[in-house]
Amino acid sequence: MKKESGKSHFGFDMVELVKGYELHADSAANALEYILTQGNRYPIDHAIEALGIYDIAAFEALQWHPHISMSLDLDNVAYAGSPSVLVARINSLGRLHLRPASWEPDEENTDDISYTTLGFIALPLTLLNDLNSHHELALQRERNASQRLRADMDQMFASGELETVLDSVIDNVEHVESVCFYVGDRFHALIDRYNNLVDSKAGPGYLSGLRKKNYDAWSDDEVLIIAGLHALFLSGRSVRFEEFNGITLTASRLYEKLQHLVSLYRQVGCQFDLRHDASVFDIARTIRDQTTKSVGQDWLRYRWTYGLTFQKSERIINKVSSSEDPAVHLSEFAQEYRELVGGEPEQALDEATFFRDLAYAAIEHDSGDVPCPYKSESAHGWIEHLIEKIVASSVIATQADYAMSSSLRNLGKLLKAERSELLASMHTLTPNDFYTCFVSKGFTEHLEGSVAHMIASTVQKRMMFNRWHFIPGNFDRKEVSLDRHWYYPPLIPDIAIHADMHRAAHSKAQVKYSIRSPGPDMSRPPMEIGGQRYRGFYDIRVVRMRGEEFSLEDLVRTRRRALWMEKIFDALVAHLHRGGGKSFEIHGFEAGKYLDLRTKTEVVEPVVQKVEQELALLS
Template identity: 30%
Template sequence: MIFQHVLGREQLRLIDPLAQQFETCNVIVTHSALGRMTLHEVGRNDPAVSEDVVAGIHLPEWLTGQIEEEAAAEQALEDHERAGVDALLARWRDEGVLMTKLNEVIDWVERVETVFVYIGRVLFSRSDSGSSTLIKGRLLPALRTRPLEEWTPEERLFVGAMQLLFRTGRAVRFEQFNGRQLSATRLRGVLLRLCSGYRLALGMRADADLATMTLEDLATTVRDLVSAVDESRYVRYRRVNGLTYAKDEFVLPWDVSDRALTEVPPVLAALAARHRGEPPGVDADPRELVGELTARAVEIAVLDGDVTALEEVLNAIVLGAVLATHGDYAMTSGIRDLADMAVAENTPQKILELRKNNFFCCVVPDPALARRMPGAELSEVLWQVAQRMMYNRWHFIPGNFDREQIPQQRHYFFPPLVPDIGEWCDQRHGGHTRSQVRFTLRAPGAAMWMPAFTPEGHAYRGCYDIRVVRMDGEPFTLADLRMASRYSGLIDVYWREVAKRSEAGGFPPPVIKSYGADWYREQRWSTSLAQLVRDMETPSCTRL
């Protein structure tokens, strides 16, 4: 509330802590080790604990009066919404399921990369790159030994809110409050926005009843609309803020007919020309061409064990993505051997025994980046990226199974389901900082508007993707996000073709062999890139 009133008022001045006037300040400005600026009210028992004091502000009485008026009204509204959350928790206690609900939240906060939520001055966090008060700090486990009546208001709100957010779309919903204040009124605002956006996407009329729904009913309504939205002419996507860890979902109008490439990318036309002796026709369908190239590559791999042609198709798709989106480098990651995705007797035991090296990441730089950055330096960047994505693939794949099928000690994240567009991703994430990942696109597959990928009979989401990175310059646009999703669609064709050919032929799927440390550090990526660039420069392709 104070922030809203002090910003833009030129008559207010920041006062140096060493200045004599500092004693007149009724608001203290601090900066924490985690980069958070906070205002503390001197007269409200609100000390600046363990934070650097950077300045003070003297608010005149007429302004503090306005702030107190608005704060009182906001608190009355918040009290009303909190009463609803408390009633929900009390009902769970009376039904004997409160500890189950708590244990679910304790588990769920481990299934996303970062939870970093403020309720008042209390930080609820679970992060590899920041603090971790929820589990390591024992904030949530400690509640197991205390009756509900002894939980603090902040603890009650957090547990109730996380349960409701999870209902709308699993633990990734928690990230909508990262770096922000969570309140019951803001929770209602998020649920209303999601529900209203989904209803808009489905062509439904405005509904006055939404405003009077309980938080629980709102969350359930959002959940019930998600699958219909994914089948509509709208697409769900997220915006990622690397500074705050916040990830906000929106819906994007995008006709189904526009979600696939309509023109063959030059790099794929060039690859086809090299293998077929002539480029594809001007009316060729890019998805059909990828299917044809993949089918041919599978046949070669089965006949003589050489998967070079199969890997060339991946290289070409990734290079096409980086060129089409004007990125610095792009990548796709997946499993090396599709046979490893088989589920025997409805148990993922084989999958849970996989290691990081059972996965791969094909990273291809823009040719312009390859020209301006020394080869050894760029190779190291690409290999660091590849290792992180291999780890992510290993980390994501268990999320395609029910919780009871996964051992408690096996850590995993829920796989990404919708495209996202990120900014300032190099500010807090160590791996992103080293690899200069400032602006990002991610389009996971199989896309939610497509059937799940079902090799060996089990349905998977988020098991392959297209990602694009810009090291600097301007952020990506929604047009870029659409383009990355179209190229992810080509990766989808690729994997479905590999699975289809293998299953129809009754032979094991070919195993991807490249994209290890030697492929990057010996600069084999450079040889592959140079060949694809030469292909595009041949006379038959330059006329396309």
């Protein structure tokens, strides 16, 4: 591989993931698919979306001609009468470029990103003609979509809204965890290690620069970025930006994404009218309206996350069902029910009532200083025991290596007589006002004590920090101080693969596969404290450090435990309101204190060694 100088803004060179592609070079189509999917890690349908318009035409053309090979050296390219040679290059962010051999990266677009030459492909004339024909058709589709988008933006400009929308887009980008997408070959991002979108200590950002430029002088790319980000936000807040993470934003793909979401909601029974000539912003608002219709429904919105590019894609489970025993809660919590509520729970007792009764009784026992016989190193009372046992149940149900749940220790800090008092209290919260319940499976057997403690304590502190970030996102934007850093809270469950690579915290905690089920999610009513609604107030997260990725069955089981946790918080909120502001406070779950479920199995090789082997490719 011929590699030019540069670096990866993700923190390590993604080119390392495609090593071994040469073994597939007898077929350029097979080699390119291996490269495009980053060594068969990235689903091909998502990977294709990272390509540019010409790249897609070339890749699809070669799929019909698997006999054409890739040469690793230009001097060895031989095809009688070939009028064209393509070069395959990959940048250090993992994006494949399949262009005419004369192509070189534009220095204005590189931003110190390195490019590696992988090989060359000679094309017969007929294939070249097909490629050029498909490329021109794709360009025309993009021109049409771009004209339509500019017409929508022209109307916004004429109405005097553009300045407000631009300010809103900048603000929204600043309050989502990761934004990174391509327009053409230029990489636009606000991620851990790189930012060229918004202002920073390094200088002004791309978006703020548009404030100084007359709209009439905006390029098609500038119109696309502002219209696209604004439409995505309208359709589902700033987390929708992440649907284009690591891939190429085009006008035609923006419309395709929105139409795909429209189709998803229609498939689960949402009924709505949408004019054929609706603006991109009207389409986005219609989608947003559908997201609010999931409350109480049997279908479930969730996001699939690819950790290597931060891409998140919204999907829908048409009918939430599980292979798990419907009565598993009765068996797992039978002893607690007998001791707290009294008697045996009826088999017909629904889960919501079961956990509501448990939670109310636990609060009563804790308030009366009735000792909990299940006290652990981390959980000190009955409510804390129930929280810990729900988290432990998620570990067992999903065969996770560890799980956690975080929230606010004292809900009373959010119950104030006056709005000004509530806002003042919210602004004085610190990460130490939050807790993280952490439960592992066999840490003490599989890991050295220092490694186990490091993972548990760093995860707990990180989750406390995250929860502190999410609380302000529930308030009106104008109510949150400009000095307060915050993110919009998670609204729906997500399932992630290869999450341990780029983020330092994930890498340190060996989070390879994960599921997060926030509470209450959008299928449930929001939690209310003193009339203020909250989402992302608590969660259940499960993690695998190795092995197979989680399945949708695992996601449904995790969400089931989040629904159990919902009843705990319903009871805590009711107790708070009933007591005139006297809150029940969580004192346990200190960082470094956690429950380890012993596996009682012989371990041939420590978990940490297995994870290190998986990550050796990237070292």
